[in-house]
Amino acid sequence: MRRISLALTTAALIGTTAALAAPAVAAPAAAPVATVSAKACHEDNAAIYTDGTRLRTKASTSGAVKGQLYFGDPIRILRSSGGWDYVELKSKSKGGLSKGTRGWVSHKNIIPPFCGM
Template sequence: MRRISLALTTAALIGTTAALAAPAQAAPAAPAAAVSTVSAKACHEDNAMIYTDGTRLRTKASTSGSVVGQLYFKDPIRILRSSGGWDYVQLKAKSKGGLAKGTRGWVSHKNIIPPFCGM
């Protein structure tokens, strides 16, 4: 319907009359054997990232834990375990704040971009 409307509008703007063909019919569906399937990417706990700049990496799963250092947006982390609203993480690369790869600590879960589990 949209194609016909567009064709009529175009013909009216140009000022010509043209024979309008009916829109082509869709090709028949391919047999089931010919259809390729796309599988979803597996969800891994080690493809998470830090969501906010200045996120504190702590020694304990609470605000009373000492601050080991700060993490920044898109610092790559691996989630090792969770407790309440906190995640125990390990840095997958040197952080933008200068913490070494492999450094571990606790981060509030609200500051983490969860693992991507889509296509």
């Protein structure tokens, strides 16, 4: 993909399509790839993205602040409403809130659930 993009850019700069010709070099044989199963993607794998994120009683900035969360605090997303997520702390937060504390967090402050290996 990168080679095609470079070729198109070169062609545009030169003003010709000759650079789009495929290279005559044979592609190397693909190495065997190990099969790895990925974890299921679910709301338990989310975390806080920013330091000082406010955990609120309502899904709005007018909700009272229960406390603050910090980057990497693990959370479980229980439900969403607009740009807000109702979350539960999976462990004691770096800000001192106890495990199991629930509240609303702006969605922009959450690392989406990790769906990797």
